[in-house]
Structures are given as structure tokens and as C-alpha cells.
Amino acid sequence: MTEAEFVTATRVFYDAIAEDYAELFLDPLAESPLDRAVLTGFAELVGRGGAVADLGCGPGRVTRFLATLGLDVFGLDLSASMLAIARREHPQLRFKRGSMLALDLADGALAGVVSxxxxxHTPVDELPSLFAEFHRVLAPGGHLLLAFQVGDAPRRHEQPFGHPVTLDFLRRRPEEMAELLRAAGFAPVSRTLREPRGTEPTPQAALIVRKDQGLVTK
Structure with a gap:
């Protein structure tokens, strides 16, 4: 199958900047108690020992935090360079290379998904397919946590850390994302919106939704 252009751009971008990114964001949760609270609440909803995929895990810092909360978690990422860092820093955890648009998982295999x-970096017209894939791999009653920057205009990163790569970071509106998730067969559980912290330019949102028995993907 031919890789979509935006998938290739994302993979190339993060392969190029992986070491610089990991050094800059050594522990992104250490000074963000509200983000830790969202992840902790998600973990409690899933339950200890629940099978969870951290999709787009990067260097694995969130994967590690989820593991400390008692989840049976593995990380997945497009970028081989990011995964090399994740495996180096967290050898006790499992990491796989792949695309979250086409997960190598059985239907209903997971109790939780974290994005x-x-x-x-996923165009808005591809989000229904992405959310349908999340829905497919979750068991009935399973939970999805989706975090993103709030806004309308994308932010383009050109030549970060001096590397010759470019990528758009797409911002979303929580109400629009909630509607797309509802259309994909999810029921709302929680919607969190926090103000920018430190150098963050925009508010940050986190949605937790649940796959219920009887809800079907549209």
C-alpha cells in the first residue's frame, strides 16, 4: 500500500529531529500537573492491567508514565529514530513501528487508546478514518484519550534545529473533535481545556470518550 503524503512527511520530519526533540523535551509531564491528572484519570477508567496502546509515542515518555500507573501499555510510532530513543531509554517497555491509521491489532484487542x-498531523478529512480505526481496536467499554492544541490556524515548523524538514501542526476545536468522535461511535466521558503553560502558544484540550456496546461506526 502506498504511504499517504502526510504520513511520509510526518515520518521524515520526526526521523530528522528525534534526538534534538528528545533532549529538548526531557520530561514533558514533570511540570504539568494538569496533564498528569488527565492521564491518571484515564488510567483509572481503564483499570490496572488494562491493555493500552500509546499511539504516536515518540521517545516514550508518556508510555513510561502510563506504565507507572499500572497499565499494560506499549508504544507505537512511525519514526524509527524516535523508537530507537524510546527503546534506549525504556528497555523494559514494548515499542512497535507502525501507522495508527492501519493498526496491526485484532478487533476489540485493547482496553484503552492514547493519542x-x-x-x-492528520488532515481533517482523514480524521474519520483514524477515529474508526481507534474504535475498531477498542473493546466495548474501552476508552480513548485524545489530546491536541486548540485553535484554527495551523503552525508550520520549518527547518527545526537546523534540519531541512517542514511539517504543519494542526490545531482543532474541541467541539468539532467531539462531534467527529461521536460520529465514529464514541460516547463522551470528559472534556478538559487548560490555558497555555510556559511557551505554549495556544490552549490545550484533552477528550476522553468511551466505546459502548451497540455504538457503531458511521
């Missing part, structure tokens, strides 16, 4: 700022 922590990993859908922000």
Missing part, C-alpha cells in the same frame, strides 16, 4: 498530540 497524545499524535493526531495533529
Amino acid at each position: 497524545w498530540y499524535s493526531s495533529i
Whole structure:
């Protein structure tokens, strides 16, 4: 299958900047108690030992935090360079290479899915397919956590850290994302909106939704 252009652009971008990115964001949750609270609440909804995929895991810092909360979690990412860092820093955890648009998982295999700022490079017209794939791999009653920057205009990163790559970071509106998730067969559980922290230019949103028995993907 031919890789979509936006998927290729995302993979190339993160392969190029992986080491610089990992050094800059050594522990992104350490100074963000509200983000830790969202992840902790999600983990409690899933339940200890629940099988969870951290999709778009990057260097694995969120994967590690989820593991400390008692989840049976693995990380997945497009970027081989990001995964090399994740495996180096967290050898006790499982990491796989792949696309979250086409997961190598059986239907209903997971109790939880985390997409922590990993859908922000997916064009809006591809989001229904992405959310349908999340829905497919979750068991009935399973939970999805989706985090993203709030806004309308994308932010283009050109030549970050001096590397010759460019990528758009897409911002979303929580109400629009909630409607797309509802159309994909999810029921709302929680919607969190926090103000920018530190150098963040925009508010940050996190949605938790649940796959219920009887809800079907449209």
C-alpha cells in the first residue's frame, strides 16, 4: 500500500529531529500537573492491567508514565529514530513501528487508546478514518484519550534545529473533535481545556470518550 503524503512527511520530519526533540523535551509531564491528572484519570477508567496502546509515542515518555500507573501499555510510532530513543531509554517497555491509521491489532484487542498530540498531523478529512480505526481496536467499554492544541490556524515548523524538514501542526476545536468522535461511535466521558503553560502558544484540550456496546461506526 502506498504511504499517504502526510504520513511520509510526518515520518521524515520526526526521523530528522528525534534526538534534538528528545533532549529538548526531557520530561514533558514533570511540570504539568494538569496533564498528569488527565492521564491518571484515564488510567483509572481503564483499570490496572488494562491493555493500552500509546499511539504516536515518540521517545516514550508518556508510555513510561502510563506504565507507572499500572497499565499494560506499549508504544507505537512511525519514526524509527524516535523508537530507537524510546527503546534506549525504556528497555523494559514494548515499542512497535507502525501507522495508527492501519493498526496491526485484532478487533476489540485493547482496553484503552492514547493519542497524545499524535493526531495533529492528520488532515481533517482523514480524521474519520483514524477515529474508526481507534474504535475498531477498542473493546466495548474501552476508552480513548485524545489530546491536541486548540485553535484554527495551523503552525508550520520549518527547518527545526537546523534540519531541512517542514511539517504543519494542526490545531482543532474541541467541539468539532467531539462531534467527529461521536460520529465514529464514541460516547463522551470528559472534556478538559487548560490555558497555555510556559511557551505554549495556544490552549490545550484533552477528550476522553468511551466505546459502548451497540455504538457503531458511521
